[in-house]
Amino acid sequence: MRANKAESLARMADWEHGLIAARIFVDEDIYRRETERLFLRTWNFLAHEDQLKRHGDFLSAYMGADRILVVRQSDGSIKALLNACRHRGLSVCQADFGNAKAFVCPFHGWTYDSAGELKSGPNLESCYQGKLDKAQWGLVAVPRVESYKGLVFGCFDPEAPSLLDYLGEMAWYLDCLLDRRAGGTEIIGGVHKIRVRGNWKLAAEQFAGDNYHAIMTHVSVGSAWADHQAGRTASGFAKILGQPGRQFSSRQGHGMAGFLVKSSGQPSFAGDSSISEDQGIVADYYKATRAEAADRLGAERANGPADGAGLVFPNFAFLSMVLGSSTIAVFQPKGPHQFDHWRWGIVDKAAPKAVKEAMFRCLHVWPIGVADADDGENWGGIQSSLDGPMARRLKFNYQMGMGEEGADSAYPGMINPHMIGEFPQRQFYRRWLEYMTSENWPAVD
Amino acid sequence: MSIKSTKVEPALQLEIEQYYYYEAELLDDHRYGEWFDLFSTDIRYWMPTRTNRLLREQDKELSGEGEFALFDDNKKTLGWRVKQLESFTHWAENPRSRTRHLVGNVRVAPSQYAGAYEVKSNFICYRNRLQDEVDIWAGERHDLLRRDEEQALRIARRKILLDQNVVLSKNLSVFF
Ligand code: FES
Numbered sequence: 001m002r003a004n005k006a007e008s009l010a011r012m013a014d015w016e017h018g019l020i021a022a023r024i025f026v027d028e029d030i031y032r033r034e035t036e037r038l039f040l041r042t043w044n045f046l047a048h049e050d051q052l053k054r055h056g057d058f059l060s061a062y063m064g065a066d067r068i069l070v071v072r073q074s075d076g077s078i079k080a081l082l083n084a085c086r087h088r089g090l091s092v093c094q095a096d097f098g099n100a101k102a103f104v105c106p107f108h109g110w111t112y113d114s115a116g117e118l119k120s121g122p123n124l125e126s127c128y129q130g131k132l133d134k135a136q137w138g139l140v141a142v143p144r145v146e147s148y149k150g151l152v153f154g155c156f157d158p159e160a161p162s163l164l165d166y167l168g169e170m171a172w173y174l175d176c177l178l179d180r181r182a183g184g185t186e187i188i189g190g191v192h193k194i195r196v197r198g199n200w201k202l203a204a205e206q207f208a209g210d211n212y213h214a215i216m217t218h219v220s221v222g223s224a225w226a227d228h229q230a231g232r233t234a235s236g237f238a239k240i241l242g243q244p245g246r247q248f249s250s251r252q253g254h255g256m257a258g259f260l261v262k263s264s265g266q267p268s269f270a271g272d273s274s275i276s277e278d279q280g281i282v283a284d285y286y287k288a289t290r291a292e293a294a295d296r297l298g299a300e301r302a303n304g305p306a307d308g309a310g311l312v313f314p315n316f317a318f319l320s321m322v323l324g325s326s327t328i329a330v331f332q333p334k335g336p337h338q339f340d341h342w343r344w345g346i347v348d349k350a351a352p353k354a355v356k357e358a359m360f361r362c363l364h365v366w367p368i369g370v371a372d373a374d375d376g377e378n379w380g381g382i383q384s385s386l387d388g389p390m391a392r393r394l395k396f397n398y399q400m401g402m403g404e405e406g407a408d409s410a411y412p413g414m415i416n417p418h419m420i421g422e423f424p425q426r427q428f429y430r431r432w433l434e435y436m437t438s439e440n441w442p443a444v445d
Numbered sequence: 446m447s448i449k450s451t452k453v454e455p456a457l458q459l460e461i462e463q464y465y466y467y468e469a470e471l472l473d474d475h476r477y478g479e480w481f482d483l484f485s486t487d488i489r490y491w492m493p494t495r496t497n498r499l500l501r502e503q504d505k506e507l508s509g510e511g512e513f514a515l516f517d518d519n520k521k522t523l524g525w526r527v528k529q530l531e532s533f534t535h536w537a538e539n540p541r542s543r544t545r546h547l548v549g550n551v552r553v554a555p556s557q558y559a560g561a562y563e564v565k566s567n568f569i570c571y572r573n574r575l576q577d578e579v580d581i582w583a584g585e586r587h588d589l590l591r592r593d594e595e596q597a598l599r600i601a602r603r604k605i606l607l608d609q610n611v612v613l614s615k616n617l618s619v620f621f
């Protein structure tokens with residue numbers, strides 16, 4: 001039985017031949033299996049350290065389908081707690097974020113401190129005749145919480161490698177976003193949360209590898225800007241994406257959808273003053289700080305992979321220095337047919353106020369903006385056409401650029417030597433399959 | 446802006462209500478360019494996010510200045526959205542959604558600026574899209590309406606409170 005399931009999953013995620021079955025995007029059982037086998041084993045993004053400044057600062061997050069409270073402790077460390085009361089399971093905190101000394105369950109009043117320990121409850125001693133061992137009944141703590149340059153991740157699996165090993169070569173690319181300047185990054189206040197019709201993997205694989213979609217899906221971004229620069233038309237993205245570039249992927253399933261290989265200091269995606277003054281300010285800022293970035297990261301990273309989309313497997317995404325801003329995102333699965341897209345703006349802490357404000361104003365492009373509405377429309381359209389049994393039997397073509405990949409002396413990881421391709425997506429599903437079919441944490445050699 | 450139950454000239458109340466009905470008609474008829482012209486050049490079209498807070502922190506429910514908002518547009522960036530809607534390749538609105546904007550509870554108060562009014566109104570917007578997709582949005586708008594040289598009303602500021610935490614529609618490719 002078990003072997004059959006593994007075989008059928010392998011047939012569905014036939015990454016070696018670049019054939020991925022429609023069913024993995026719509027099947028209820030596969031989704032359930034993902035919540036267990038994938039999200040209970042992977043490192044999941046929880047927060048940016050900057051969001052939890054003081055003792056008792058907390059925010060609500062998810063690890064797959066489970067609700068999590070992320071809390072700054074009195075010793076400065078960060079804990080992640082399952083947001084479910086140990087008595088009957090009610091969430092002990094319904095706020096998105098805030099500061100609290102204790103979490104009080106509204107059902108019977110069990111009260112937990114910010115470390116998740118059960119401290120008190122109405123008549124707790126007398127009702128349990130003194131037999132309740134409070135030490136045994138604290139909130140379930142996520143056993144592993146680690147940070148990489150400000151980004152906090154949690155993992156339920158004791159067998160998983162450290163966050164740093166899990167990120168592997170991806171860390172080299174993440175540094176372009178997180179470590180360009182001394183002091184690291186901070187989050188612009190607030191978060192976008194939007195429920196998207198579509199399987200979460202559609203968004204994840206897009207950030208991992210699908211630059212290709214921008215040409216058609218986002219044509220209308222060019223139309224929106226058309227009269228600000230004569231000739232800025234539908235072909236805008238096609239032109240940028242037609243330049244020499246690379247795609248990165250790792251055996252852990254992470255990917256960079258594509259980054260330019262160029263010698264000039266100014267990243268081509270970062271901003272364009274002919275579109276708006278704000279984009280110009282941001283582009284100038286990157287130019288002005290390029291030397292510092294090159295000092296810290298080396299010339300390759302200051303020039304190349306600093307701008308573009310990327311994915312930390314399975315569902316943490318970033319868009320670094322694109323069209324005037326940088327953002328990070330999580331795609332929270334909500335069943336096979338929808339996910340919640342959470343998105344934050346992220347900036348260099350050391351950036352001048354005027355630059356931060358310009359970046360902030362450029363965020364209108366994203367979640368609710370001129371770009372993302374069309375992603376949501378297309379993902380939703382996929383989900384409705386996959387209602388039909390014939391459509392569900394389709395195998396999708398993930399064969400673009402097959403066999404092109406290899407090593408590249410300038411860039412760590414496995415590299416597709418083109419700006420556009422589907423190599424990272426194939427690696428994403430290769431890794432997905434390993435999690436879905438292995439009994440233990442799927443080690444890679 | 447605090448609005449008590451105030452006496453309003455019936456003619457002014459009527460004028461503003463009619464103005465909003467006209468605005469709703471422009472949106473529902475997809476006459477985005479004409480709608481865009483209702484806004485002054487210094488418009489801020491702002492929809493902060495709504496968060497769930499501990500009750501004692503309820504006053505911080507809205508995302509603040511300089512924080513992520515669902516919309517935070519000036520005339521130029523609002524114009525981008527209009528141009529995008531007018532293009533044939535904005536897939537979120539191709540084919541067009543059917544919308545119906547209902548505006549009510551219009552509360553008019555004098556503004557600190559001469560010839561201007563602080564107006565709160567409530568809205569329900571129904572969207573039906575493709576075969577069977579339905580979204581319903583409810584919320585409140587806080588407008589600063591100002592008369593231009595020709596005495597025509599212009600929207601000089603609009604703050605929109607959408608009554609949702611997670612935005613439950615796959616996009617906000619409509620205006621409110
Ligand atoms: S469910 Fe929390 S105290 Fe009973």
Ligand SMILES: [Fe+2]
Nearest residue numbers: 214217371375
């Ligand atoms: Fe996109």
